[in-house]
Amino acid sequence: MIASGYRVGVSTANGVASIYIYDKDGNPINPHDYISEKGNIWVYGVFSLN
Numbered sequence: 001m002i003a004s005g006y007r008v009g010v011s012t013a014n015g016v017a018s019i020y021i022y023d024k025d026g027n028p029i030n031p032h033d034y035i036s037e038k039g040n041i042w043v044y045g046v047f048s049l050n
Contacts, residue, residue, distance in 0.1 A: 004036065019043065 001008050005024030010017060021029050021041070031041040 001034075001036075001039075004038075006034075 001021070006029075007022040007026075008020070010019050012018075019031070021031060021034065023029050034041050
């Protein structure tokens with residue numbers, strides 16, 4: 001994604017994790033809107049409020 005001009009990262013805090021993706025113009029994008037023949041975005045894990 002970086003080679004295509006996207007910025008991707010994660011921010012974490014106590015009980016919260018945020019994944020962010022920005023396009024080459026600095027606009028946030030919805031992961032569902034990211035389409036590429038090189039791959040896709042998916043998140044896997046155990047999520048709990050405890």
